[in-house]
Amino acid sequence: MNFKEEMFGRIDRVEEILKEYLPEEKGFQKEVMSAMEYSVMAGGKRVRPLLMEAVYRLFGGKDREIQPFMAAMEMIHTYSLVHDDLPAMDNDEYRRGRKTTHIVYGHAMGILAGDALLNYAYETALKAFDFPNTDTKTIARALQVLAKKAGIYGMVGGQVVDVAMSGKPLDRERLDFIYRLKTGALMEAAMMIGAILAGADTEQVKQIEQAAADIGLAFQIQDDILDVTSTTEILGKPVFSDEKNNKTTYVTFEGLEEAQRQVAELSNGAISVIMEIPGEKEFLCALIKNLIHREK
Amino acid sequence: MNFKEEMFGRIDRVEEILKEYLPEEKGFQKEVMSAMEYSVMAGGKRVRPLLMEAVYRLFGGKDREIQPFMAAMEMIHTYSLVHDDLPAMDNDEYRRGRKTTHIVYGHAMGILAGDALLNYAYETALKAFDFPNTDTKTIARALQVLAKKAGIYGMVGGQVVDVAMSGKPLDRERLDFIYRLKTGALMEAAMMIGAILAGADTEQVKQIEQAAADIGLAFQIQDDILDVTSTTEILGKPVFSDEKNNKTTYVTFEGLEEAQRQVAELSNGAISVIMEIPGEKEFLCALIKNLIHREK
Numbered sequence: 001m002n003f004k005e006e007m008f009g010r011i012d013r014v015e016e017i018l019k020e021y022l023p024e025e026k027g028f029q030k031e032v033m034s035a036m037e038y039s040v041m042a043g044g045k046r047v048r049p050l051l052m053e054a055v056y057r058l059f060g061g062k063d064r065e066i067q068p069f070m071a072a073m074e075m076i077h078t079y080s081l082v083h084d085d086l087p088a089m090d091n092d093e094y095r096r097g098r099k100t101t102h103i104v105y106g107h108a109m110g111i112l113a114g115d116a117l118l119n120y121a122y123e124t125a126l127k128a129f130d131f132p133n134t135d136t137k138t139i140a141r142a143l144q145v146l147a148k149k150a151g152i153y154g155m156v157g158g159q160v161v162d163v164a165m166s167g168k169p170l171d172r173e174r175l176d177f178i179y180r181l182k183t184g185a186l187m188e189a190a191m192m193i194g195a196i197l198a199g200a201d202t203e204q205v206k207q208i209e210q211a212a213a214d215i216g217l218a219f220q221i222q223d224d225i226l227d228v229t230s231t232t233e234i235l236g237k238p239v240f241s242d243e244k245n246n247k248t249t250y251v252t253f254e255g256l257e258e259a260q261r262q263v264a265e266l267s268n269g270a271i272s273v274i275m276e277i278p279g280e281k282e283f284l285c286a287l288i289k290n291l292i293h294r295e296k
Numbered sequence: 297m298n299f300k301e302e303m304f305g306r307i308d309r310v311e312e313i314l315k316e317y318l319p320e321e322k323g324f325q326k327e328v329m330s331a332m333e334y335s336v337m338a339g340g341k342r343v344r345p346l347l348m349e350a351v352y353r354l355f356g357g358k359d360r361e362i363q364p365f366m367a368a369m370e371m372i373h374t375y376s377l378v379h380d381d382l383p384a385m386d387n388d389e390y391r392r393g394r395k396t397t398h399i400v401y402g403h404a405m406g407i408l409a410g411d412a413l414l415n416y417a418y419e420t421a422l423k424a425f426d427f428p429n430t431d432t433k434t435i436a437r438a439l440q441v442l443a444k445k446a447g448i449y450g451m452v453g454g455q456v457v458d459v460a461m462s463g464k465p466l467d468r469e470r471l472d473f474i475y476r477l478k479t480g481a482l483m484e485a486a487m488m489i490g491a492i493l494a495g496a497d498t499e500q501v502k503q504i505e506q507a508a509a510d511i512g513l514a515f516q517i518q519d520d521i522l523d524v525t526s527t528t529e530i531l532g533k534p535v536f537s538d539e540k541n542n543k544t545t546y547v548t549f550e551g552l553e554e555a556q557r558q559v560a561e562l563s564n565g566a567i568s569v570i571m572e573i574p575g576e577k578e579f580l581c582a583l584i585k586n587l588i589h590r591e592k
Contacts, residue, residue, distance in 0.1 A: 028473050029453040031460055036448075083411060088383075088403035107384035108459045111407065112452060115379060115414065119447040122418050126443055129436040136432040140425040143439075147422055151415040152332075156408060157325040163404045164327055177324050 003286045010053070010283075014046040014070060021071035021124050035105045035113035036120065040078045043096050047291060048073045048190040054284035055194030055208060058277055065131045069142060069193050072125035076150050077186055079117035080159070086110055089163070122147075128197075142193045149189035158182025170248040176217075179250075184216025191215075204277070211270040218266035218292045221259050224249035226296065228256060235296050267292045299582045306349070306579075310342040310366060317367035317420050331401045331409035332416065336374045339392050343587060344369045344486040350580035351490030351504060354573055361427045365438060365489050368421035372446050373482055375413035376455070382406055385459070418443075424493075438489045445485035454478025466544040472513075475546075480512025487511075500573070507566040514562035514588045517555050520545035522592065524552060531592050563588045 018040055025033040049070035056066045085092040085100040086107070093103050102110025125146060128139045148154060158181025161174055170178075191212040195205050226235060227242045228251055242249050250259045270288060274281055314336055321329040345366035352362045381388040381396040382403070389399050398406025421442060424435045444450060454477025457470055466474075487508040491501050522531060523538045524547055538545050546555045566584060570577055 023448060027453070028470055029448055029456040029477075032448055032452065032456040079411075083407055086407060088407060109456070111379055111382060111384060112456055112459065115375075115410070116448050116452045116456075118411065118414055119443060119452060123440075123443040123447050126436070126440045129433075129440070136436055137425075140422070140432055140436070144419075144422050144425070147415060147419040151419050152319060152325055152328055152412050156328065156412045156415060157323070160325040160328040160405070160408055160412075163408065174324055181325075 001282055001286070003283070003290065006283055007050070007287065007290075010050055011046050014049045014053075014074070015041070017049070017067050018071050018074060021068060021127075023120065031105065031109065032113055032116050035101055035109055036075075036117055038104060039082050039101045039113060039117065040075060042078075042098055046074060048077055048186055050287060051187060051212070051284075052190040052194040054287060055191045056198045057194075058274065058279040058281050058284055059195050059198030059200045059204070060279055061194070061198030063131070063134075063197075065128045065134050065139070066194065066197050068124050068127040069146070069197065072121040072146065073186065073190050073193070075117045075121035075124065076146075076155075079114040079121070080155060082110060082114040082117065084159070086114075118150075121150075138196060138199070142196045145192050145196065146189055149185040149192075154181055154185030154189070158185065172253050175248060175250070175253070179217055179220040180213060183220050184213050187216040187219075188212040207273050211273040214266040214270045215288055215292065218263045218270070221250045221263050221266075222292055222294065224251045225256065225259055225263065226294075227251075230295065263292060297578055297582070299579070299586065302579055303346070303583065303586075306346055307342050310345045310349075310370070311337070313345070313363050314367050314370060317364060317423075319416065327401065327405065328409055328412050331397055331405055332371075332413055334400060335378050335397045335409060335413065336371060338374075338394055342370060344373055344482055346583060347483060347508070347580075348486040348490040350583060351487045352494045353490075354570065354575040354577050354580055355491050355494030355496045355500070356575055357490070357494030359427070359430075359493075361424045361430050361435070362490065362493050364420050364423040365442070365493065368417040368442065369482065369486050369489070371413045371417035371420065372442075372451075375410040375417070376451060378406060378410040378413065380455070382410075414446075417446075434492060434495070438492045441488050441492065442485055445481040445488075450477055450481030450485070454481065468549050471544060471546070471549070475513055475516040476509060479516050480509050483512040483515075484508040503569050507569040510562040510566045511584055511588065514559045514566070517546045517559050517562075518588055518590065520547045521552065521555055521559065522590075523547075526591065559588060 022037050022040060023033045025037065052070055052073060053066060081095065082101045084090050085095060086102055092100055094100060101113055105113060125143055128134060129136060150156065152160070158178050162178045162182055165174060188209050191208050192205050195208045200208070224242065227239055227249070230239055232239050250262070254262065267289065271285055274285060318333050318336060319329045321333065348366055348369060349362060377391065378397045380386050381391060382398055388396055390396060397409055401409060421439055424430060425432060446452065448456070454474050458474045458478055461470060484505050487504045488501050491504045496504070520538065523535055523545070526535055528535050546558070550558065563585065567581055570581060
């Protein structure tokens, strides 16, 4: 398997699914549909839908009922970016080299487009009930995981603490909390939903949840490491920015060497959990390694 | 039946249900739970849960699986108010005599509390799957109605056009669109979900949807009428405010008399639909009449 080729092929398929599930731009309210499309189709690595589909395949899933969940997952991730970029939050005018949604569509429409995407994520995931031969109880479980991991016990919970602690000294416990919830929770949801929809049992879903949590945390620690080990050329953004912004990171608490050791340990742990599950896992393992041991 | 007494009793029960389903304030993220509670428990007429429960009873519903939906409906209504009050939207510092959420908790937390409430509404409604003996297909249908009527084809769609037309001359078609979606859609969802969960068939749910749409529209037209027929003392806010703000209303297009005739027609039509359904309807009809023919 040529990993890069396989990955770009799969990203293309995710984007096809997103286009299929995004609403048609029509009616008096079509501006919001346009803002939704602008935000969702802004590129990105599509990590969460890729993880979801790869875990679904690992457990032998073969149907299309995963697709509305893949789209919903990316819509939730996107709404969180749209609201994060708002003036009252991070106040960002650019994301991935493009103007942010509220800059293009106005501040009020930025709020509404985020609301619309969050709600439409559920509208989309609920379409899984319309597929023939689906087990409604399984879809219900997947929906419950999606809602829990996106909300106050998941991503929103992490954002709240991140916002509340902004500019204040961060203790180790809260740093852990923010990393695990703000980034980790949606990765957990993605991988758990893949497992649930493919018919994994409760014990297997728990194992996948733990592996996903470790991947999410390793991903974040690697972010902190790159800020002090990479170069501006490779990273595409200034290095040592955390130090300049007085930002407490894993490297601050643990030192560089220990942070690197933890990334390796978390990554190896997650991979070894996956290796024990029979099924197609070559792409999934390569994706996880690529996510964690990335250079930018 | 003493209507007022019955209504206040039922409002108290709705508030008990809301308290039961609101998240416990704990963890590093407890500030957002506090902001959610502050926003949801700010009073109000609880019209949507009341309508939902009354229609549920009309169709013979007797179980508790309606309760998570009643709570979810009010959470969605509340999140829309929290975001509507934001500086980039209506920029309101007070609602029902209390400071708005973003004034008390800060601008960023106002955005996040709204997001949290919308997401938690789904988390809450999904709890209906955990009740014993529930029919999962019925709950799936109710969830689909909730999501559709709250989103871009419902409430958010209405808000988007309202925001886009702010300060611009409004044509009759768009005024109708805003009224039907921004206010009507959640009333439709409330009454449809009550019918669906009680086991109403597709034809009956359609009739209820139409009746609810008419009630929502009549409610809005009555708002326009009161602005020109009431007094500041009775209304508790300045009269003739629409004219002062150059706001186009139903009265602008139709004149006062025709607007009043339409309210009566819409109201009578909705009531007559309900009268044809066998079942307990005394409170529901009184509630609808009270909503539409209110004096403030």
